[in-house]
Amino acid sequence: MWARGFSPTREHRPEGRRYIFTPPPFHFSPNSVTLLSRMRLQEALAVNRGDIVSFVGAGGKTTAMYRLAHELANLGWRVVTTTTTMIRPPSPEQSEETILEANSTRLLQKVKRALESHHHITVATRQRRDEKGKLVGLQPELVGKLASLPSIEALIVEADGARGRSLKAPAAYEPPVPPATTILVPMMAIDALGQPLDERIAHRPELIARLTRTSLGDLITPEVAAQVIAHPEGGLKNAPPSARVIPLINKVDSSTLVPAQEVANYLISANSIERVLLGAVAEPDSLQDPVGPILECWTKVAGVILAAGESRRLGRPKQLLPLGEKTMLEHIVEVALSSPLQEVVVVLGHRAEEIQPLLEGVKVVVNEEWPQGLSASLRVGLEALSPQFEACLFFLADQPKVTPQLVESLITRHRRTLAPIVAPRFRGQRGNPVLFARSLFPELLSLQGEEGGRSLIEKYHSLVEWVEVDSEDYFLDIDTLEDLKHLRSEE
Missing domain, CATH: 3.40.50 (Rossmann fold)
Structure with a gap:
């Protein structure tokens, strides 16, 4: 078996033939x-x-x-x-x-x-x-x-x-x-x-x-x-x-x-x-x-995109909102696939059968208990990962300003510190996505309701590695029609 991005060609055989590598995209900053x-x-x-x-x-x-x-x-x-x-x-x-x-x-x-x-x-x-x-x-x-x-x-x-x-x-x-x-x-x-x-x-x-x-x-x-x-x-x-x-x-x-x-x-x-x-x-x-x-x-770091919610405040599925020529969910999937992650998992729930056909190149799992809150999607996403992954980066589906460069910065900080939590921050304000090491997976799996990783960040605050960003735009999320109008005014 080969990880995503490490595929054998016909020449890729143990008899001494050449190994052809196709690694994930790699960006230097x-x-x-x-x-x-x-x-x-x-x-x-x-x-x-x-x-x-x-x-x-x-x-x-x-x-x-x-x-x-x-x-x-x-x-x-x-x-x-x-x-x-x-x-x-x-x-x-x-x-x-x-x-x-x-x-x-x-x-x-x-x-x-x-x-x-x-x-x-x-x-x-x-x-x-x-x-x-x-x-x-x-x-x-x-x-x-x-x-x-x-x-x-x-x-x-x-x-x-x-x-x-x-x-x-x-x-x-x-x-x-x-x-x-x-x-x-x-x-x-x-x-x-x-x-x-x-x-x-x-x-x-x-x-x-x-x-x-x-x-x-x-x-x-x-x-x-x-x-x-x-x-x-x-x-x-x-x-x-x-x-x-x-x-x-x-x-x-x-x-x-x-x-x-x-x-x-x-x-x-x-x-x-x-x-x-x-x-x-x-x-x-x-x-x-x-x-x-x-x-x-x-x-090995995996990405889990949490996209199971109903978007009640917005009144329509955020995942399907148009963003340029793609939907918002397709955009964040593209960001994840363009970053140094070995695997990307998307957790769907509400209207999953309508959304799933839009997704390519990722593993899709469905949270049948999505009404129970964010914690249920965290569990489904983590349980979809194989034991080889030592850390997981959690994305929200409604953050269109997240970039591959931000994701790479978070992963790079983890490589240099092995910190159990790595998160972005702008002038003291914490944002997403957030990386959690496998040592914290059991506690993530035990969360209930709408409780996300915030409680662990507070509990282990002294162990968190912060990546300072230069704009709060990275943390923009789409919860209301006003948020959507603001986003479209910038297109």
Whole structure:
């Protein structure tokens, strides 16, 4: 299955044929390159106790592994880092202790003892006796046994090698991903974009060319990079079926944020991918940096248009009011479809059979209990969403001044903060549409009558992220004939 905007063509097959992406429309605005805040890697990955996080691909896996371990250890967790390939011995700043033990029984015993006095240790089987002196890692199957120790709260694995390159496609025997992995993080570095596809920037460039149907020497575009990450023989190879897949685009700063967003825009449309992270985990002294390394965390966001009401005050269905060459509802649907939403759901009720034929490109659900108020439509809309959506943007059907740019600004703010509520505001006045994170869905489902999301905004006011707009026109809604006359006078 593919998300809206990520459709396979006839060539889109696992046999190595080229992946043709058709992502949702993507608009860049000056605000989209303003860095507002940065979040911790642990927060962006949503790591829970008991997780096994495996980094694959290229572009800074080792640094990302130790950065995540440092964050978790600072929270008081007991963390183990290891590899299923080879890594350089960690410095004292990277890991409190390193255990080398080839016997699995003795290894488990040593780890248990070490975690009695340390929060973060690194384990491997042995150290190679050559000039590099790399540590040889564990068998993938042993990682699950290690993670079963009660004293380990998180286990982080470097499960691939890329020889310091920025993009990689795995060989037939790669990557050695532990079957017990719960979070798989395919990585690339943004400096691969715009470079010729060769061995200077890519590991196994000939395999990348085969997977993407490109040629050696071709410039690496955002689409090509996304194809490598999202390919079942690329970044998703050997992913355990139940693992959450969260790609990380590394080495991103203000000068490279826009091309990184282009890569993310392709990736987030794949059903197999839960989130996409944009950041810079390989900064100097990043382990001591109190500021998190993640600039944006892209999640799947759906839009729900609430259009079930009777429009009693107006005396006619708002949804069918003409607005230019379209109806008002068709206009707001067009706005939603032109914005970075992965799915759009329209909730109908009153005169649904008359309105539904006008709608294309959206999922339509009917609220048979529409007389019970707005809360019933909220429930029907939320229940129509699949579990992959981590946030929902609620639109009203009678706000003709809402634009795709406003919608994008709300989603961008959520990507940079993961705030549970994001809403527009003009000089202290709150407006719509409003974004709610999945963590609040249960409370939205429990609302009654005409009670909408306002009560949750008041309850969690300190957690709301506000997007300031430059005009109250965005909030114009059509409730009366006077409102309608005012709108038409501006046409």
